[in-house]
Amino acid sequence: MSTYPHRRLQQASSPAGFAWQPGMKLSILLFAFLCFTHTCIGQWNDSSLNIIPAPKSIQKTNGTFTISSATSIFYAEKEDQATAVLCRDYIKQLTGLNLPVKQGAVKSNAIVFSSKGLQPTNAIDSEAYRMEIKPASVVVTGKNAGLFYGFQTLIQLIRKASATSLQIPCTVIDDAPRFRYRGLHLDVALHMFPVWFVKRYIDLMATYKLNTFHWHLTEDQGWRIEIKKYPELTKSGAWRAQTLIGSAQLNPMGYDSIPHGGFYTQEEVKDMVKYAADRHITVLPEIELPGHCISALVAYPYLGCGDNPGPYKMIESWGIYEDVFCAGKETTFKFLEDVLTEVMELFPSGYIHIGGDEVPKTRWKTCKYCQQRIKDQLLKDEHELQNYFVSRIEKFVNSKGRSIIGWDEILEGGLAPNATVMSWRGEAGGLAAAKMNHDVIMAPNDYIYFDHYQGKPSQEPLGFPGLNSLARVYSYDPQSPTLTPEQQKYIIGTEACLWTEYVSTTAKAEYMLLPRLLAFSEIAWSARDRKNFNDFQELRLPVHLAAIDSLGLVYRVPTAIGANDDQTFQYKGEPFRVELRSPVKGAKIFYNFDDIDPRETDYEYTGPIIIRVPNGEKRILRTIVITPSGKRSNVTRTVFLNSKPSALK
Numbered sequence: 201m202s203t204y205p206h207r208r209l210q211q212a213s214s215p216a217g218f219a220w221q222p223g224m225k226l227s228i229l230l231f232a233f234l235c236f237t238h239t240c241i242g243q244w245n246d247s248s249l250n251i252i253p254a255p256k257s258i259q260k261t262n263g264t265f266t267i268s269s270a271t272s273i274f275y276a277e278k279e280d281q282a283t284a285v286l287c288r289d290y291i292k293q294l295t296g297l298n299l300p301v302k303q304g305a306v307k308s309n310a311i312v313f314s315s316k317g318l319q320p321t322n323a324i325d326s327e328a329y330r331m332e333i334k335p336a337s338v339v340v341t342g343k344n345a346g347l348f349y350g351f352q353t354l355i356q357l358i359r360k361a362s363a364t365s366l367q368i369p370c371t372v373i374d375d376a377p378r379f380r381y382r383g384l385h386l387d388v389a390l391h392m393f394p395v396w397f398v399k400r401y402i403d404l405m406a407t408y409k410l411n412t413f414h415w416h417l418t419e420d421q422g423w424r425i426e427i428k429k430y431p432e433l434t435k436s437g438a439w440r441a442q443t444l445i446g447s448a449q450l451n452p453m454g455y456d457s458i459p460h461g462g463f464y465t466q467e468e469v470k471d472m473v474k475y476a477a478d479r480h481i482t483v484l485p486e487i488e489l490p491g492h493c494i495s496a497l498v499a500y501p502y503l504g505c506g507d508n509p510g511p512y513k514m515i516e517s518w519g520i521y522e523d524v525f526c527a528g529k530e531t532t533f534k535f536l537e538d539v540l541t542e543v544m545e546l547f548p549s550g551y552i553h554i555g556g557d558e559v560p561k562t563r564w565k566t567c568k569y570c571q572q573r574i575k576d577q578l579l580k581d582e583h584e585l586q587n588y589f590v591s592r593i594e595k596f597v598n599s600k601g602r603s604i605i606g607w608d609e610i611l612e613g614g615l616a617p618n619a620t621v622m623s624w625r626g627e628a629g630g631l632a633a634a635k636m637n638h639d640v641i642m643a644p645n646d647y648i649y650f651d652h653y654q655g656k657p658s659q660e661p662l663g664f665p666g667l668n669s670l671a672r673v674y675s676y677d678p679q680s681p682t683l684t685p686e687q688q689k690y691i692i693g694t695e696a697c698l699w700t701e702y703v704s705t706t707a708k709a710e711y712m713l714l715p716r717l718l719a720f721s722e723i724a725w726s727a728r729d730r731k732n733f734n735d736f737q738e739l740r741l742p743v744h745l746a747a748i749d750s751l752g753l754v755y756r757v758p759t760a761i762g763a764n765d766d767q768t769f770q771y772k773g774e775p776f777r778v779e780l781r782s783p784v785k786g787a788k789i790f791y792n793f794d795d796i797d798p799r800e801t802d803y804e805y806t807g808p809i810i811i812r813v814p815n816g817e818k819r820i821l822r823t824i825v826i827t828p829s830g831k832r833s834n835v836t837r838t839v840f841l842n843s844k845p846s847a848l849k
């Protein structure tokens with residue numbers, strides 16, 4: 201069970217100098233296209249070739265394929281052309297070489313993209329690819345998304361050999377995802393995020409082979425999608441006068457006095473859906489019901505319980521609020537059906553997320569319309585009324601050929617017949633649903649909610665209580681061994697969530713996302729037996745973080761690998777030996793024994809630190825990592841004693 205069952209109740213706490221700027225279109229499709237230009241010259245890590253997420257199988261062979269001005273790019277079928285063009289653009293960006301893209305008979309010195317050869321029989325196969333790199337050619341085989349993912353892997357392998365040539369190690373890779381649903385959520389309601397940032401988010405997803413962008417669009421604190429039939433939703437429901445600073449419990453300072461809000465127009469939504477589709481990502485819209493909807497009640501008070509409900513006020517803090525949609529009035533369902541109709545016209549996704557979490561029953565208990573509904577429908581109580589509500593919406597959504605996903609609270613009072621459950625309060629709801637033969641997406645908050653801390657709160661930006669460190673995220677396995685193999689098949693995937701109570705800037709959103717996104721990609725994509733945290737953290741991640749650093753993205757710089765923060769070691773007759781590794785390729789580690797935070801004026805780590813501690817004394821080692829772009833890790837502190845701890849307080 202989750203340690204934090206009520207996420208929103210629990211608490212309360214410059215864009216980087218990167219080339220992408222608000223409003224700017226990326227000339228090249230993906231973030232990854234730029235990744236490996238500056239920092240990654242040098243040896244490939246032979247066992248894994250630095251690929252994240254780890255592929256199903258890698259066979260390294262001898263030699264390299266060299267891309268030069270004599271190389272051509274071929275595609276087999278018309279449908280493969282788009283990926284071939286992406287490859288050309290990428291290489292042009294890296295080297296200035298403008299390679300020809302051709303269809304037809306393949307000669308040597310060619311990169312080939314082909315959908316011929318792999319015949320998908322299921323969803324997983326349709327995302328699979330095979331890549332054979334030989335000295336004379338690179339052949340990537342896959343259909344649609346599979347071919348695209350093969351290309352993503354290819355660009356992780358490319359290294360600059362000289363100003364005008366690139367090298368790729370000879371290899372055979374067979375790859376396919378472990379899960380067909382690989383989601384990343386972004387809450388744009390608690391804080392609004394601009395279109396350019398959402399696109400960057402989608403680019404990062406594509407780089408790491410995620411395929412579903414869950415867009416949390418409505419909340420008590422803001423309605424973020426234009427609905428033509430109900431313009432008041434975004435006139436009054438998209439704005440609040442001020443925002444709670446941090447946490448109601450932790451921060452007594454109150455509100456920031458800054459009006460906050462915004463919404464996406466339908467044109468912007470259509471553009472986003474296409475942008476994502478071009479990267480083989482489905483956008484899953486979430487319209488919260490029957491709770492977390494006060495922004496809609498502000499706009500249209502008649503949707504609330506009782507006679508003459510309202511007026512309502514926009515919510516400016518965090519928590520669970522008692523005002524919800526009235527389940528007794530037909531006008532509520534008319535409104536929601538109209539809204540969902542416009543939503544389904546905008547989003548071609550097979551699923552629509554209807555929320556369903558954290559719905560207090562207080563208003564329903566005293567509302568004559570809700571009580572009448574309970575009587576008319578022979579329901580036992582308000583929990584069954586919630587099931588009535590969700591099932592009725594499901595029926596409508598199903599009638600349009602779509603399916604619903606709801607948070608695990610939709611299990612209470614009975615599960616809508618065809619619903620997929622997104623399990624966030626730990627795994628319990630997901631396990632129960634799988635046992636009832638319902639599809640499940642695992643998103644347990646105590647592993648893969650990215651609003652939780654990544655490190656010691658005293659050195660981190662304000663976050664939600666609880667530590668979801670990189671190692672903890674990486675350790676998560678969505679297919680619980682408590683399920684039978686048959687039941688495990690209902691776990692169709694997993695999703696990491698970024699709620700934004702305390703995330704009010706794009707820089708902080710990036711910080712909370714990176715590098716945990718990379719660990720999550722391996723949970724979602726890589727086969728269980730291909731996961732290896734040491735290999736991930738020590739060999740592959742440093743290369744990716746160097747690329748992320750060079751792009752100017754904001755990210756959490758991990759502390760030095762091997763630094764034992766907050767630990768005390770006792771002398772055992774030999775000098776202490778501390779061996780450190782940089783978590784970001786090209787970053788430097790600095791240390792001191794002064795018991796104050798180290799900086800670039802201190803000792804630079806160049807090899808094992810030998811620490812001699814005379815009898816009866818102690819030494820305190822502090823370390824910091826500083827990256828090429830100047831970003832700094834948290835400071836670690838380790839105590840080395842040559843005495844009993846009690847003698848040295």
Ligand code: ACM
Pocket residue numbers: 207208557558607624
């Ligand atoms: C949730 O975090 N309330 C789904």
Ligand code: ZN
Pocket residue numbers: 504505506525526527528529563564567568569570
């Ligand atoms: Zn009511």
